[in-house]
Amino acid sequence: MYNPESLIRKGLPKGHIKDRLVRFSLGLVTYLIVIIAALLFFKIIKDGAPVLLTTKAPYVDLGFLLDKNETLHVFHDARGQRHQLAASKYSAYVKDHAGEPIYNERTFSYSGGGIIGPIVGTVLLTVGSMVLALFFGVSAAIYLSEYAKQSPFIHAVRLAILNLAGIPSIVFGLFGFSVFVLAVPVITSTPSERTLLTVPLFIGKAVLSFQGWNSSLLAGCATLACMILPVIITASEESLRAVPQGFRDAALAMGATRWQTIRTCVLPFSIPGILTSSLLAITRVAGETAPIMFTAAVAAKDDLPWQSLANPFDLLSSQVQALPYHIYTLAARIPASEFTQRAQYGSVFVFLMIVASLSFGSMLLRAKLRSKLKW
Amino acid sequence: MSPVLSDRIEVHDLHFYYGHTCALKAVSLNVPERQVTAFIGPSGCGKSTLLRCFNRMNDEIPGARVSSGSIHIGGVNIQQPSVDVAKLRREVGMVFQKSNPFPRSIFDNVAFGLQLHRISNRSMLNQAVEEALISAALWDEVKDRLHESALALSGGQQQRLCIARSLAVKPSIILMDEPCSALDPIAAAKVEDLIRTLRQQITFIIVTHNMQQAARVSDLTAFFHLGELIEFSPTLKLFSNPAHKLTEAYLRGTFG
Ligand SMILES: Nc1ncnc2c1ncn2[C@@H]1O[C@H](COP(=O)(O)OP(=O)(O)O)[C@@H](O)[C@H]1O
Ligand SMILES: [Mg+2]
Numbered sequence: 001m002y003n004p005e006s007l008i009r010k011g012l013p014k015g016h017i018k019d020r021l022v023r024f025s026l027g028l029v030t031y032l033i034v035i036i037a038a039l040l041f042f043k044i045i046k047d048g049a050p051v052l053l054t055t056k057a058p059y060v061d062l063g064f065l066l067d068k069n070e071t072l073h074v075f076h077d078a079r080g081q082r083h084q085l086a087a088s089k090y091s092a093y094v095k096d097h098a099g100e101p102i103y104n105e106r107t108f109s110y111s112g113g114g115i116i117g118p119i120v121g122t123v124l125l126t127v128g129s130m131v132l133a134l135f136f137g138v139s140a141a142i143y144l145s146e147y148a149k150q151s152p153f154i155h156a157v158r159l160a161i162l163n164l165a166g167i168p169s170i171v172f173g174l175f176g177f178s179v180f181v182l183a184v185p186v187i188t189s190t191p192s193e194r195t196l197l198t199v200p201l202f203i204g205k206a207v208l209s210f211q212g213w214n215s216s217l218l219a220g221c222a223t224l225a226c227m228i229l230p231v232i233i234t235a236s237e238e239s240l241r242a243v244p245q246g247f248r249d250a251a252l253a254m255g256a257t258r259w260q261t262i263r264t265c266v267l268p269f270s271i272p273g274i275l276t277s278s279l280l281a282i283t284r285v286a287g288e289t290a291p292i293m294f295t296a297a298v299a300a301k302d303d304l305p306w307q308s309l310a311n312p313f314d315l316l317s318s319q320v321q322a323l324p325y326h327i328y329t330l331a332a333r334i335p336a337s338e339f340t341q342r343a344q345y346g347s348v349f350v351f352l353m354i355v356a357s358l359s360f361g362s363m364l365l366r367a368k369l370r371s372k373l374k375w
Numbered sequence: 376m377s378p379v380l381s382d383r384i385e386v387h388d389l390h391f392y393y394g395h396t397c398a399l400k401a402v403s404l405n406v407p408e409r410q411v412t413a414f415i416g417p418s419g420c421g422k423s424t425l426l427r428c429f430n431r432m433n434d435e436i437p438g439a440r441v442s443s444g445s446i447h448i449g450g451v452n453i454q455q456p457s458v459d460v461a462k463l464r465r466e467v468g469m470v471f472q473k474s475n476p477f478p479r480s481i482f483d484n485v486a487f488g489l490q491l492h493r494i495s496n497r498s499m500l501n502q503a504v505e506e507a508l509i510s511a512a513l514w515d516e517v518k519d520r521l522h523e524s525a526l527a528l529s530g531g532q533q534q535r536l537c538i539a540r541s542l543a544v545k546p547s548i549i550l551m552d553e554p555c556s557a558l559d560p561i562a563a564a565k566v567e568d569l570i571r572t573l574r575q576q577i578t579f580i581i582v583t584h585n586m587q588q589a590a591r592v593s594d595l596t597a598f599f600h601l602g603e604l605i606e607f608s609p610t611l612k613l614f615s616n617p618a619h620k621l622t623e624a625y626l627r628g629t630f631g
Contacts, residue, residue: 149437246475250537252435253471254488254544255464264487265477 041352048349051342064346067114069300069321074339075105084339086112109334110300110326111343115350117301121320122354124305125296126286128221129228133285134278136225137232144233145240146262158237165230170290176223177294182212217305218316220296227291228281232274239273240266272369279362283355289324297325299333323351382449382466382547382578383408384429389444391424391602393436398424400602402444406595411570411579413589413610416599417630422582425599426550429453429580430467431460448548465492468541472553474533476525476540481508481517484525484536488544503543511539512569531562538569551581555588567592586626590614598622 054061070086077083078101085093094102140161148154183196191198191209199208213219243266251261289297298319305320306312330344384406391399399421406412414422424433428446431453433439446453453463465488476484485504494500504521508514513535517528525536534554541549555563563585570579570592583589589596590610597607598621606613606622617623624630 244475246471246473247477249432249435249469249471250475250477250540251487251491253430253432253464253469254491254540255461256491257461260491264491269478 044345044348044352047341047345048352051346052349064114064342065119065350066116068302068304069110069115069117069326070113071110072108072112072339072343073105074108076103077101078103084112088113106339108337108339110330111334111340115323115326115343115347117304117321118323118326118347119350119354120304121297122286122323122351124217124315124320125220125224125292125322126282128217129224129285130278130282132221132225133228133232133281134274137229138236138274140229140233141236141240142262142267145237146258146266161230161233163230165234168290169227169288172223172227173291173294176219176226176291180213180219180222181215181295183210184212185210186213213317215295215298215319216317217296217320220292220320220322223291223295224285224288227288228285231281231284232277235277235280236270236274239270239277242273243269272366275362275369276366279359279366282358282362286355286358287324287351289322289328292322292325293328296320297322299325299329323347323354327351384548384578384580385445385447386425386428387445387447389425389428389446390442391421391428391433392440392442393424394438398602399428402602402604404597404604404607406578406580408578409575410594411574411581411592413593413596414580414582414599415584415586415589415596415625416605417625418584420599421602422599423552426469426552426580426582429548429550430464430469431458432464432469434460465544466546467548467550468544468546470534470538470541470549470551470554472556474530474537474557476528476533476536478524478526480522481525481528481536482521485539485543487540492544507539507543510542510569510573511535512565512572513539529562531558531565534558534562534566535569538566542573546577548578548580551579553582553584556584563588586614598625600625 052061052064053059067086070088073083073085073087073090075083077097083093144154144158182194185199185208187201187206188209188211189205189207191207192211195209195211197210201208213222247265247269248261251265252258256264296319298321301319301321305318306315309315309318327344327347330340330347334340336344386402386404386406389399389402390397391402402421402425414426416422427433428441429448433441441454448463448467451458477487482504485507486500489500489503494503505514505518508517513532516532517536520527525533528536534557538549538554555566558566567588570581573579579592581589581593593610595607596610596613598605598613598617598619600621606617606619608618613622614626617626
């Protein structure tokens with residue numbers, strides 16, 4: 001018999017305490033993670049911000065951003081005053097104060113001057129690898145989602161691509177070294193001694209020489225692109241699939257070819273999604289050290305990448321500095337001291353700012369595109 | 376430019392398969408020009424499949440194929456490989472059950488087909504878009520906001536926009552697959568009105584689950600069951616005096 005009284009509970013219901021407990025522990029874990037992340041950011045900002053920010057206008061130490069990286073000289077002059085000078089300023093000082101004695105001189109590699117070289121190198125590597133990865137990744141995604149028949153073979157291909165995403169970046173670094181640095185073909189009239197194979201082209205003295213691109217911007221970009229290709233392909237394919245089938249049907253039924261359909265009615269509407277996924281990839285590309293260690297990066301370089309080039313294309317074959325590699329060098333290759341901290345914390349802080357602004361920029365772009373293209 | 380194809384559709388002994396499942400069995404019928412033909416029948420009986428044969432949209436479905444029989448439109452066998460599918464689809468337009476305007480402006484939607492066929496002259500585009508919207512009885516409602524998003528339109532307006540988009544390339548046949556099933560009765564009535572207005576110029580084939588609609592708009596009605604054409608006759612005759620027991624049962628709603 002129906003008994004309305006039974007709806008009124010007496011005391012706490014059984015499930016209630018357990019439910020609260022679960023809720024509390026899950027919340028605890030979540031906020032613990034947030035606290036750890038917040039501490040990390042706090043530490044970086046606390047140590048790094050003073051290096052970069054100043055109290056006087058323009059409130060930013062432009063020298064740190066725009067000067068070349070140099071060795072730091074620390075010494076005392078005759079009056080016992082301590083000087084910290086980057087190498088170029090140090091030689092100027094020595095010239096001005098010729099004959100004066102210098103005491104307790106110590107030098108710290110990479111710790112003086114600014115970090116324009118690493119910043120520029122990271123920007124070049126990031127832009128280059130994104131261009132490559134987007135071109136190849138989106139092409140592959142279009143093939144997989146729009147053209148390929150959904151056969152077991154294609155599923156296997158897709159699975160293989162997905163698995164590539166889990167390979168550690170150092171493996172990509174070694175792969176890039178053995179393939180892009182040492183083995184890919186170039187057209188040249190003077191093949192290097194370590195070439196693996198030369199194929200005559202019968203055009204003048206030119207031969208196709210499998211000698212690699214050496215350690216260079218191009219090799220680094222190619223390696224980084226390989227590393228993020230799986231992410232780009234998978235995410236692009238998802239965004240392509242998210243475009244309603246009705247758009248394709250409508251275009252095809254109007255007499256559009258497959259490619260016209262994709263170009264006018266599928267790709268434009270999947271770009272926000274592709275960009276969102278690329279945002280993750282950009283921050284990863286900008287931050288990786290392992291893939292560029294053997295393929296593109298140098299610790300020290302006097303010129304900016306485009307300076308003293310015979311022709312603009314040599315940019316691609318020049319080595320570059322890079323922020324993550326610079327941070328790694330400062331942390332692991334030189335003994336830490338109070339005089340290296342400026343460079344270390346400053347570089348980390350700048351890097352964080354760059355990544356944060358990249359993320360923020362892509363988010364804005366995406367929001368803007370998304371509001372225009374909604375269905 | 377005169378149409379390459381005229382628009383009489385002749386289907387002869389058509390068998391159609393999705394993989395190993397047969398969707399159409401020995402279908403033969405002649406759809407006359409400049410009339411409205413309705414396809415009726417229970418779900419899954421192959422109405423959409425046959426409709427998609429007429430503009431070769433089945434080409435896009437992997438494993439779908441005509442196993443035997445022929446379809447001639449204006450005397451041309453459209454199954455043969457040498458048929459220019461893009462041109463065929465320009466002659467034979469299609470309107471889908473779920474309205475599918477692109478998330479672009481109203482103008483861009485209607486101009487889509489023209490731009491696809493490389494017409495970019497601005498005044499020509501403007502004129503064609505206006506004509507198409509007038510034919511689709513949508514012009515008065517949207518003429519002041521041609522450059523606003525098509526997605527801001529109501530469901531019924533969106534469907535008429537899709538019709539306008541098909542009309543813009545001046546097809547001689549329009550295939551409609553349950554065009555009103557997602558619309559309220561008033562919006563559906565507007566679509567029916569425009570079919571009635573355009574029937575002098577265009578051959579319509581309309582799939583519908585709404586018997587009253589079939590009776591109201593069509594000249595001829597074909598009744599399908601399990602992939603077979605059961606009965607094909609003038610609508611008046613089919614509805615008042617069906618020749619086949621199955622048709623009668625379906626019309627009375629006492630099916631199965
Ligand atoms: N893309 C497809 N793949 C496999 N079978 C399909 C496909 N489309 C339709 N069919 C099958 O073909 C038969 C006819 O479908 P359809 O032409 O859509 O029927 P209707 O439009 O009359 O409801 C159904 O049994 C359906 O399951
Ligand atoms: Mg159907």
